[in-house]
Amino acid sequence: MASKLKIDCEKCSGLCCVALYCMKTDGFPANKEAGIPCKNLMSDFCCTIHSNLVSKNMRGCLAYDCFGAGQKVTQVCYPNGDWKTNPGQANEIFDVFLIVFQLHQMLWYLVEALSLISDEPLKSDIDALISENQQMTNLIPDEILNLDIEKYRLQVNQALKRVSGMISSDSSDGKQIYDYFGTNFKKANLDGRDFSMSLMIAANLEGCSLQGTNFLGADMRDTNIKNTDLSGCVFLTQMQINSAKGNSNTKIPVKLSRPNSWQGL
Numbered sequence: 001m002a003s004k005l006k007i008d009c010e011k012c013s014g015l016c017c018v019a020l021y022c023m024k025t026d027g028f029p030a031n032k033e034a035g036i037p038c039k040n041l042m043s044d045f046c047c048t049i050h051s052n053l054v055s056k057n058m059r060g061c062l063a064y065d066c067f068g069a070g071q072k073v074t075q076v077c078y079p080n081g082d083w084k085t086n087p088g089q090a091n092e093i094f095d096v097f098l099i100v101f102q103l104h105q106m107l108w109y110l111v112e113a114l115s116l117i118s119d120e121p122l123k124s125d126i127d128a129l130i131s132e133n134q135q136m137t138n139l140i141p142d143e144i145l146n147l148d149i150e151k152y153r154l155q156v157n158q159a160l161k162r163v164s165g166m167i168s169s170d171s172s173d174g175k176q177i178y179d180y181f182g183t184n185f186k187k188a189n190l191d192g193r194d195f196s197m198s199l200m201i202a203a204n205l206e207g208c209s210l211q212g213t214n215f216l217g218a219d220m221r222d223t224n225i226k227n228t229d230l231s232g233c234v235f236l237t238q239m240q241i242n243s244a245k246g247n248s249n250t251k252i253p254v255k256l257s258r259p260n261s262w263q264g265l
């Protein structure tokens with residue numbers, strides 16, 4: 001299951017580089033509308049500046065992660081053609097991609113949630129949500145487009161809140177967004193803290209103890225995680241890791257990949 005949720009850009013038709021609305025200020029090459037290909041996307045779906053994304057400070061491109069939705073939509077949902085060979089279907093393909101992205105993101109959290117708890121009734125609720133998710137992503141495109149995704153998201157959010165309440169020492173009620181913009185936590189013991197949905201932009205977590213610390217949905221753009229061990233954190237995603245500032249001493253959970261942009265100390 002974990003490999004299904006990892007990006008495989010070589011098996012994709014560059015969906016994120018076309019389907020998404022992008023802003024230059026968010027670290028993309030230029031402002032562009034959703035559905036318009038990025039000017040750097042080549043006809044073989046590779047990026048002309050791929051090897052220079054770090055030096056050109058393309059933070060948005062470097063951070064983005066589709067949880068494997070790109071290759072799923074390209075290979076499984078539309079095996080007979082992509083947005084380029086079937087221009088009449090392009091908008092539909094992008095819409096399906098955006099829905100499958102959300103489903104894969106929720107699946108990522110559910111799979112991790114299952115590994116964190118032993119409570120049997122909750123485990124079986126999460127198992128049922130995982131099965132439902134897999135059934136939904138295996139539907140044909142027309143059916144995917146008609147899914148009631150918000151109803152499903154509500155159920156997933158409720159299950160994840162219950163898990164957060166069990167694993168965190170100071171679980172938030174999920175009603176308030178906590179703002180830790182630029183907060184200096186350097187070397188603090190944050191074991192078991194619940195930072196779910198918090199704004200951690202440019203916060204300093206260097207050298208903190210983060211065993212069981214919950215980062216579900218936290219905004220970690222430019223969070224300083226240099227010289228920090230995050231291997232015991234929960235609900236961390238590749239996108240959060242990609243947008244934070246680590247270095248060669250940063251440790252991350254085994255299921256995540258080390259960003260190329262983390263060089264040196």
Ligand code: SF4
Binds near residue numbers: 013016
């Ligand atoms: S949509 Fe996903 S798999 Fe496709 S190019 Fe973007 S990140 Fe890679």
Ligand code: SF4
Binds near residue numbers: 029040
């Ligand atoms: S610069 Fe490259 S990775 Fe970024 S959106 Fe454009 S084609 Fe995609």
